[in-house]
Amino acid sequence: MIALKNIIKKYTTKNGPLTAVDNVNLTINQSEIFGIIGYSGAGKSTLIRLLNGLEQPTEGEVIVNDLKFSHIKGKELREARQKVSMIFQHFNLLWSRTVAENIAFPLEIAGMSKVEREQRVQELITLVGLEGREQAYPSQLSGGQKQRVGIARALANNPQVLLCDEATSALDPETTDNILDLLVDINERLGLTIILITHEMHVIQKICHRVAVMEQGRVVEMGDVLEVFQKPQAPITKRFVSQLTGTEDTNAIFQNVKEHYPTGKLVKLVFVGERTEEPVISQLVKQFDVSVSVVHGNISQTKSGPYGTLVVHIDGASENIKKALQFLHQVDVQTEVISYAN
Ligand SMILES: Nc1ncnc2c1ncn2[C@@H]1O[C@H](COP(=O)(O)OP(=O)(O)OP(=O)(O)O)[C@@H](O)[C@H]1O
Numbered sequence: 208m209i210a211l212k213n214i215i216k217k218y219t220t221k222n223g224p225l226t227a228v229d230n231v232n233l234t235i236n237q238s239e240i241f242g243i244i245g246y247s248g249a250g251k252s253t254l255i256r257l258l259n260g261l262e263q264p265t266e267g268e269v270i271v272n273d274l275k276f277s278h279i280k281g282k283e284l285r286e287a288r289q290k291v292s293m294i295f296q297h298f299n300l301l302w303s304r305t306v307a308e309n310i311a312f313p314l315e316i317a318g319m320s321k322v323e324r325e326q327r328v329q330e331l332i333t334l335v336g337l338e339g340r341e342q343a344y345p346s347q348l349s350g351g352q353k354q355r356v357g358i359a360r361a362l363a364n365n366p367q368v369l370l371c372d373e374a375t376s377a378l379d380p381e382t383t384d385n386i387l388d389l390l391v392d393i394n395e396r397l398g399l400t401i402i403l404i405t406h407e408m409h410v411i412q413k414i415c416h417r418v419a420v421m422e423q424g425r426v427v428e429m430g431d432v433l434e435v436f437q438k439p440q441a442p443i444t445k446r447f448v449s450q451l452t453g454t455e456d457t458n459a460i461f462q463n464v465k466e467h468y469p470t471g472k473l474v475k476l477v478f479v480g481e482r483t484e485e486p487v488i489s490q491l492v493k494q495f496d497v498s499v500s501v502v503h504g505n506i507s508q509t510k511s512g513p514y515g516t517l518v519v520h521i522d523g524a525s526e527n528i529k530k531a532l533q534f535l536h537q538v539d540v541q542t543e544v545i546s547y548a549n
Contacts, residue, residue: 208234208273209258209272209400210269210270211233212267212270213231213232214230214232214254214266214267214269215229216265216424227253229423231426232426234418235402235463238400239400239519240335240391240415241401242261242418243405243418244408245420247406248423249423249424251404251422255402257276258276258291259293260276260287260339261290266338271290272347272367277494287409290366290368293369293371294354294357294369294370294371295314295357295372295374296325296372296377298353298357300345300357302319304410307374309341309360309364310360310519311324311371312327312363313360313363314364317537319362328359331362334396335359336389337352338378340352349548350379354374354375354382358389358393358460368399368402369390369401371390371403373406375387376535380409383409383410384413387413387414391414392520394414401465402446408450411432412508417429417431418430420435420441420442420443420444425502428440433480433511433514437477437479437514437541438541451505452516462491464502464542468522470523471498471521471528472532473544474544474545475542476516476519476540476541477514478506478514478517479512481512484513486541488517493533495530496527497527497528501519502520518545
């Protein structure tokens with residue numbers, strides 16, 4: 208279990224003191240995939256450096272596996288830090304070493320014998336799917352393969368926690384998905400706790416169990432991914448969610464709908480889990496004598512199930528529209544009237 212308690216991290220800059228992390232409280236469970244999302248400057252990297260003991264908080268406690276990282280020093284801290292590994296956006300590989308030699312590097316530092324090292328490297332190569340590439344140099348690898356080397360190297364000494372610092376931000380969408388699948392596989396196979404920081408909601412949606420949203424050093428929202436998607440509270444969270452559902456580009460479409468359909472209501476529906484598979488819209492049309500036109504739709508898979516948004520224009524007698532909205536509420540479809548078309 209990892210806990211950040213009342214963490215404040217201040218830096219002294221030439222423009223005066225700067226609070227990079229401002230009273231953050233987080234608890235991350237063992238074997239959880241926990242995402243921290245925020246725009247540049249939100250304090251994510253600082254938080255990750257506090258989690259691996261590279262930085263000490265100005266105030267508060269960092270607890271990793273029952274050890275107070277913020278209060279231990281020297282050998283004890285070095286040993287504790289070995290249980291926390293990290294992968295990076297730009298991989299941080301040693302360019303003059305082969306794939307196998309890169310993966311062996313932390314084992315050499317840990318003092319493992321050559322024979323044991325070779326066996327462990329082979330296990331790790333298989334785990335990350337790099338068979339046949341052992342003797343290649345990083346410059347001969349694709350971005351995804353480089354990150355696989357980074358992951359194998361990070362796992363070499365059997366850490367309990369893997370920190371991922373924008374680990375897929377330099378990769379194309381398909382490679383990103385492959386690396387995210389690998390992280391899920393490792394999480395499930397090894398029970399490793401994974402904490403990742405990112406500015407991409409897609410990463411959170413695809414693999415995280417829970418998410419914390421950071422803005423100006425503070426955690427402004429936190430919860431199960433599906434819940435946060437369904438009911439984002441903070442304006443910044445709404446922006447992240449709409450990035451993913453594509454609803455941020457729909458203002459022009461709404462305007463168009465308003466012109467073409469001067470009556471009725473424009474409503475955003477949020478479906479979660481099994482609801483995404485049910486014929487809710489056809490029930491609406493049959494039962495309430497309303498017409499429904501789809502303006503925009505999107506469905507995404509999260510770790511806890513599917514999440515869909517649908518923007519529809521509902522028209523008909525106002526009493527029927529009212530009843531239709533009540534029905535949606537009853538069947539647990541969240542609704543938000545975006546604008547009145549009249
Ligand atoms: N060593 C440092 N000295 C002074 N200020 C720092 C230091 N490290 C970070 N900061 C400042 O702290 C704030 C948070 O930075 P941080 O790098 O943690 O944010 P971030 O969310 O990771 O953004 P990015 O993705 O751009 O790195 C920023 O205003 C940054 O300039």
